[in-house]
Amino acid sequence: xxxxxxxxxxxxxxxxxxxxxIALSISMLVMFGVEHIREQAKVSFSNSVSGVDIIVGTxxxxxxxxxxxxxxxGKPTNNMSWQSYTNLKNNPQVKWxxxxxxxxxxxxxxxxGTTSNYFDYFSYGEKQALxxxxxxxxxxxxxxxxxxxxxxxxxxxxxxxxxxxxxxxxTSFTNHTDTxxxxxxxxxxxxxxVDQTLHISLQGLEAIHLSASKRKELLNKAQQPLTNFVExxxxxxxxxxxxxxxxxxAFQLQRNINTNNEEPLMALxxxxxxxxxxxxxxxxxxxxxxxxxxxxxxxxFGLSAMLLASIRERQQEIKLLRMIGASPFFIYxxxxxxxxxxxxxxxxxxxxxxxVGLTASKSFLLTHYGLSVNAxxxxxxxxxxxxxxxxxxxxxxxxxxxxxxxxANRR
Amino acid sequence: xxxxxINNLEFSYSIKSEQNILKIADWSVKQGxxxxxxxxxxxxxxxLLNIICGLQLPQSGEIxxxxxxLNNMSKRQRDKYRAAHIGYIFQQFNLIDYLNxxxxxxxxxHFSPNTKPSTLAAQIxxxxxxxxxxxxxxxxxxxxxxxxxxxxxxxARALINQPKLIIADEPTSSLDQVxxxxxxxxxxxLCEENATTLLFVSHDMSLQNHFNSSIALNSINHLKVKN
Ligand SMILES: Nc1ncnc2c1ncn2[C@@H]1O[C@H](COP(=O)(O)OP(=O)(O)OP(=O)(O)O)[C@@H](O)[C@H]1O
Ligand SMILES: [Mg+2]
Numbered sequence: 355x356x357x358x359x360x361x362x363x364x365x366x367x368x369x370x371x372x373x374x375x376i377a378l379s380i381s382m383l384v385m386f387g388v389e390h391i392r393e394q395a396k397v398s399f400s401n402s403v404s405g406v407d408i409i410v411g412t413x414x415x416x417x418x419x420x421x422x423x424x425x426x427x428g429k430p431t432n433n434m435s436w437q438s439y440t441n442l443k444n445n446p447q448v449k450w451x452x453x454x455x456x457x458x459x460x461x462x463x464x465x466x467g468t469t470s471n472y473f474d475y476f477s478y479g480e481k482q483a484l485x486x487x488x489x490x491x492x493x494x495x496x497x498x499x500x501x502x503x504x505x506x507x508x509x510x511x512x513x514x515x516x517x518x519x520x521x522x523x524x525t526s527f528t529n530h531t532d533t534x535x536x537x538x539x540x541x542x543x544x545x546x547x548v549d550q551t552l553h554i555s556l557q558g559l560e561a562i563h564l565s566a567s568k569r570k571e572l573l574n575k576a577q578q579p580l581t582n583f584v585e586x587x588x589x590x591x592x593x594x595x596x597x598x599x600x601x602x603x604a605f606q607l608q609r610n611i612n613t614n615n616e617e618p619l620m621a622l623x624x625x626x627x628x629x630x631x632x633x634x635x636x637x638x639x640x641x642x643x644x645x646x647x648x649x650x651x652x653x654x655f656g657l658s659a660m661l662l663a664s665i666r667e668r669q670q671e672i673k674l675l676r677m678i679g680a681s682p683f684f685i686y687x688x689x690x691x692x693x694x695x696x697x698x699x700x701x702x703x704x705x706x707x708x709x710v711g712l713t714a715s716k717s718f719l720l721t722h723y724g725l726s727v728n729a730x731x732x733x734x735x736x737x738x739x740x741x742x743x744x745x746x747x748x749x750x751x752x753x754x755x756x757x758x759x760x761x762a763n764r765r
Numbered sequence: 766x767x768x769x770x771i772n773n774l775e776f777s778y779s780i781k782s783e784q785n786i787l788k789i790a791d792w793s794v795k796q797g798x799x800x801x802x803x804x805x806x807x808x809x810x811x812x813l814l815n816i817i818c819g820l821q822l823p824q825s826g827e828i829x830x831x832x833x834x835l836n837n838m839s840k841r842q843r844d845k846y847r848a849a850h851i852g853y854i855f856q857q858f859n860l861i862d863y864l865n866x867x868x869x870x871x872x873x874x875h876f877s878p879n880t881k882p883s884t885l886a887a888q889i890x891x892x893x894x895x896x897x898x899x900x901x902x903x904x905x906x907x908x909x910x911x912x913x914x915x916x917x918x919x920x921a922r923a924l925i926n927q928p929k930l931i932i933a934d935e936p937t938s939s940l941d942q943v944x945x946x947x948x949x950x951x952x953x954x955l956c957e958e959n960a961t962t963l964l965f966v967s968h969d970m971s972l973q974n975h976f977n978s979s980i981a982l983n984s985i986n987h988l989k990v991k992n
Contacts, residue, residue: 359861673855674859678848679844681841
């Protein structure tokens with residue numbers, strides 16, 4: 355009955371209650387959203403580069419190189435020479451070197467040109483190697499290996515043919531059949547940017563950019579091994595990912611590359627660069643958190659004021675409740691419960707909206723930012739935040755509840 | 766036995782002003798009596814009813830309701846006692862706007878120790894039928910009911926705990942003549958059936974002949990109240 359009384363009372367006052375609920379929901383939405391995406395981004399980002407010791411590219415901002423080469427965010431970087439790649443590969447400290455070439459996309463998904471040992475060396479998460487759910491690595495000029503998300507959302511299967519065209523993708527009608535790539539492998543989900551990537555050989559990537567007549571010639575030779583296409587070896591690549599024999603040498607190698615005068619190159623340690631990124635973002639993050647906290651606090655003041663005003667209208671109700679035997683404490687807790695219900699409902703709305711929003715934007719975040727977010731925001735942290743908010747609500751409701759208590763005691 | 770007994774009662778709202786509202790030497794109401802109490806506005810009628818309900822305590826003197834001395838009870842005990850034994854009908858606002866008729870009646874049983882949940886629904890059914898309230902109005906928010914219907918739900922709410930004492934403070938002043946008469950005959954006949962004591966306050970002297978006894982507050986209150 356107590357609960358019913360409070361909930362019906364809130365519904366009865368829906369006009370003013372609604373505004374409070376909207377304000378509270380929005381600010382909680384921002385609060386929970388920022389917190390959740392921040393956590394998910396941290397996990398997703400560090401998973402994506404966990405297996406790479408050093409990334410080398412041309413001199414641009416460290417963050418820009420990292421974001422572009424791994425997540426394809428930010429401005430495209432200049433290319434570095436093939437010669438530099440070979441030098442790195444032959445460096446005694448280096449265990450493996452993976453050249454990558456970016457710049458093209460297929461229906462919104464990025465196309466990555468690399469060597470076939472990419473699938474042997476690249477690892478993600480807690481040092482997990484890439485695995486195929488179907489098929490195998492690329493061995494021919496027009497072979498493509500796709501990430502799980504690409505396969506899922508574009509409904510591609512092993513053996514399917516797809517067209518890759520420079521910059522434009524499948525919307526191009528002119529060179530439709532010119533460079534028909536065949537899917538030879540589908541990777542298992544990794545929860546990283548790999549899932550949104552189409553992997554082809556560097557030679558294949560080079561072939562896309564040739565003139566139409568040259569491409570036609572190549573089509574006839576497509577079944578030959580990749581090593582036969584020496585003329586298709588690229589002059590330059592976007593970046594090179596390095597795995598070291600010993601991680602201890604990372605800083606030294608980084609310094610050597612950065613100070614090398616042959617070509618202006620930059621080496622970054624992904625872990626270090628990422629923590630710098632979080633540092634930079636933490637200002638924006640705490641600003642958002644501060645703003646949403648301030649909004650929540652001022653809304654709670656508003657809630658308090660709204661309830662205070664309502665007590666004045668509810669004198670008759672209080673008198674009646676007293677007459678049928680309700681104690682002043684009953685009335686005190688009735689007002690408290692109403693306030694707590696308002697906050698609970700707002701938290702519920704915020705959580706539902708956020709979950710729906712995340713579910714809806716999941717694939718957008720994945721394809722555009724390589725960010726895999728879990729739509730389930732119910733974590734211990736959320737529960738703690740909600741509890742703190744309920745406590746603040748309890749405090750905010752003390753003045754109106756106390757006023758109702760006094761009103762009840764007067765009778 | 767007497768339903769109400771008052772001895773040397775003195776009451777004022779504030780200790781500072783020392784202006785007494787009530788000063789009653791000796792007054793009692795017999796069990797089962799239906800008493801009409803009248804008096805000018807501001808003479809202290811509602812104040813007296815509040816004291817009988819245990820909402821206010823007199824500064825001095827003794828008040829016994831249904832054999833229990835209210836002076837000796839704690840506030841909490843008086844709240845319980847009121848819920849269990851006294852049914853109250855106001856001039857208006859007898860019901861909580863945002864609950865329907867049934868919920869309003871249930872709320873009154875929530876605070877009373879004599880509620881038996883097993884028979885409650887049947888009891889409410891019964892009482893609302895007796896009060897001639899259409900079943901379709903039972904689940905409507907009470908603010909959609911007419912004033913007359915609301916007052917009848919008010920009677921039902923006051924009667925549901927089968928109190929030994931019913932107090933009505935000008936319950937008919939917002940009703941028209943026909944509704945007034947039917948309201949009072951309903952109330953008095955229900956009280957008679959259950960041998961419930963009824964205190965009915967009004968300044969409308971035309972209602973006096975519905976009751977077997979009547980009294981002017983000023984005749985028992987030995988105080989000249991300045992108006
Ligand atoms: N809560 C209160 N605090 C202080 N004084 C009060 C309070 N309630 C009533 N009074 C005063 O007590 C006196 C008696 O008031 P009461 O309400 O008992 O009169 P009444 O006979 O019921 O009048 P009416 O017929 O208008 O309802 C009045 O002078 C009133 O101003
Ligand atoms: Mg009065």
